[in-house]
Amino acid sequence: MSKKITTGFITNKINGITVNKNYPAHSSNYTNSSSRTVSHVIIHYTGNKADAGLANCKYFQTANRKASAHFFVDNTAIYQSVELRDSAWSIGCSQGYKTSARNTNTINIEMCCTAGNYLVSETTQINSAYLCAEMCKLVGITANTVDTYVLRHYDCVKSNKQCPKQYVTNPAQWTQFKTWVKNILNTGSHLGAPTPASSSYVINGVDYSPVFDPTYYSNKYSDLKSAFGSNATLLFNHFINNGMKEMRQASAKFNVQAYATRYADLRNAFGALTASNAVLYYNHYCTNGLKEGRNGV
Numbered sequence: 277m278s279k280k281i282t283t284g285f286i287t288n289k290i291n292g293i294t295v296n297k298n299y300p301a302h303s304s305n306y307t308n309s310s311s312r313t314v315s316h317v318i319i320h321y322t323g324n325k326a327d328a329g330l331a332n333c334k335y336f337q338t339a340n341r342k343a344s345a346h347f348f349v350d351n352t353a354i355y356q357s358v359e360l361r362d363s364a365w366s367i368g369c370s371q372g373y374k375t376s377a378r379n380t381n382t383i384n385i386e387m388c389c390t391a392g393n394y395l396v397s398e399t400t401q402i403n404s405a406y407l408c409a410e411m412c413k414l415v416g417i418t419a420n421t422v423d424t425y426v427l428r429h430y431d432c433v434k435s436n437k438q439c440p441k442q443y444v445t446n447p448a449q450w451t452q453f454k455t456w457v458k459n460i461l462n463t464g465s466h467l468g469a470p471t472p473a474s475s476s477y478v479i480n481g482v483d484y485s486p487v488f489d490p491t492y493y494s495n496k497y498s499d500l501k502s503a504f505g506s507n508a509t510l511l512f513n514h515f516i517n518n519g520m521k522e523m524r525q526a527s528a529k530f531n532v533q534a535y536a537t538r539y540a541d542l543r544n545a546f547g548a549l550t551a552s553n554a555v556l557y558y559n560h561y562c563t564n565g566l567k568e569g570r571n572g573v
C-alpha cells in the first residue's frame with residue numbers, strides 16, 4: 277500500500293488545532309521534490325528533557341542540521357516544518373533497516389517532550405494520534421493496516437534507536453497510541469464509539485433508558501467524559517449512584533428540574549425536588565410519565 281502525494285503544507289485542522297506553517301525548515305535539511313510515493317507514517321519523540329514545538333521548528337530553520345521532520349506536536353500546537361511531498365531526514369540509518377520504510381516513503385511526526393523528564397504527555401500523544409490518522413487517510417492507511425504502516429522510529433532501523441523511548445520501554449503505551457489512531461479512523465474520536473450496553477438499563481425493575489443515553493450524558497458533562505469516555509457501563513453506574521442525586525440530565529428527552537416544575541401533582545406526591553427525592557422523579561417518568569404522555573423536558 278502506498279500513494280503518490282503532491283501535498284505541500286496541510287490546511288486541515290487537527291483535533292481543533294490549526295497547523296502552524298510559519299517556521300519551515302531550511303532547504304538544506306531535507307530532500308525537495310514535486311511529488312513522492314508514501315507508504316508509512318513514522319512516530320518519533322524529540323528526546324529532549326522538556327521542550328515544545330516552536331523551539332524545534334526554529335532549530336531546523338538553520339542550515340545544515342542534517343536532519344528534519346515533517347511535524348512537531350506539543351500540547352497546544354502542531355507545526356509543519358517540511359512539506360509532505362518533500363522527504364524529511366528522519367530515519368536514515370547507516371546500519372540498515374528492518375522494514376521497507378525510508379526517508380523517501382515516510383511521513384514523520386515528532387512528539388515533543390511536554391511532560392518533562394524526556395516524556396511525552398498524554399495530551400501531546402492524543403494530538404499526535406489525530407495528526408497521524410489524518411496522514412493515514414492521505415496515504416490510504418486504514419484501521420486494519422495501521423499495525424503494518426504506522427511504525428515507531430525504533431521499528432524502522434537496525435541501530436536500536438530508542439525512539440520514542442516511552443513506546444520502546446513501555447509497549448502498552450504504543451499499543452494505546454495505535455488504538456487511538458484506529459478509533460479516529462473508524463469513528464472520528466480517539467475514544468471510539470460508545471460501548472454498547474451489555475444489557476438494558478434496568479435496575480430493580482425500572483428501565484432507565486428513557487432518561488439515560490450514554491452518548492448524551494458523556495457529551496454534556498466534561499468531568500464524566502474525561503473520567504469514563506464513552507464507556508456506557510461506567511457512565512450508567514455513575515448515573516445510578518450519583519447522577520440522579522446531582523439532578524444531572526442524561527437524555528435529551530428528560531430534565532428533572534423541568535419535569536418537577538411542570539407537574540404540581542408530582543410535587544404534591546414527592547415533595548419539592550431535592551437531591552434526596554430526585555430519583556423518584558426519574559423513576560416516575562420511566563415507569564408512568566412516558567406512558568401517560570407527559571413532557572419530560
Ligand SMILES: [Zn+2]
Nearest residue numbers: 320321429439
Ligand atoms: Zn526518531
